[in-house]
Amino acid sequence: SKLSLEDSKKSQRTKRRGRGTFAYKKQGLYSDNQSDEPVIDDSEDNSVPPAEDLEKRNLIYGTRHVLVLADFPPSTRTTDLEKLLVKFKDLFVIRWVNDTAALVVFRTPSVALEASNSIQCTFTVHVLSEDDELLSSIPPKDLEPPRQRPQTSARTAQRLIAQSMGIKLPSTFGSTELRKQEEARKNRIVLRQNMKDDAWGGDDDAS
Structure with a gap:
């Protein structure tokens, strides 16, 4: 038709x-749906950074703060690798290279060295060196040390979660916070009055 x-x-x-x-x-x-005809991939290939990026990356970050975990099963998950480094929680970030290799980027070389000596596993673990053949396939940004997250109070965390969910939290500043401030103000007044009485004597002493 x-x-x-x-x-x-x-x-x-x-x-x-x-x-x-x-x-x-x-x-x-x-x-x-495979085809016998050649397929042209017009996407940019950023897997291998240019030489100037490699040199700049090495000057800024170096490599001694990075551990290479390799030769593990392709079924390995990020959580499996994190369990090996539970002692160093919040001090590293895992960045994948391929199905059987990953980088563990620490904040400092000393922490990376300590971790390499304490990890107990069946696959390869070593500190990334500047002549490592794996280095040429790693984007420069993947070697950037993780930044320390600012501490978040429970109140701030609740507010951020509520904002992401589109929920408006009831304001407790007018009740709880003001009540605490008022109690603190009264306590300061009483404390000053007691100090004055101790220094000059109270009304009972004057009589």
């Missing part, structure tokens, strides 16, 4: 993206 012929022409003109042919009318994932 005419409609089927038009659909066939549109399908032939479908733009190729990634692996296989991207077509909404086909069944299954477009990545599963």
Whole structure:
């Protein structure tokens, strides 16, 4: 039919993206539809940074604050790696290289060295060196040490969570906070009066 012929022409003109042919009318994932024709990937390849970025990255961060975890099973998850470093909680961040290798970026080289000596596992663990062949495939930003998060009070945490959920928390400043301030003010007045009485004598002493 005419409609089927038009659909066939549109399908032939479908733009190729990634692996296989991207077509909404086909069944299954477009990545599963392999083609014998060469596919041109027009996305930028940032896997290998230029030489000047490598040199700049090494000057700024170095590599001794980074541990390489490698040769573990592809089924390994981030939480599995974090369990190995529970002693160093909040002092590192995990950044994946591929399915069997990951970087553990610490704040300082001393913490990284301590962690490398304490990790007990069956796969490879070593401090990243400047001549490591893995270094050329690591984006410069992945070597940036993790920043220390500012401490957050329970009240601030509740406010941030409520804002993200679109919920307006009832204000307790007019009741609880003001009551505390008023009690503190009264206590200061009483304290000053007691100090004055101790210094000059109270009304009972004067009589």
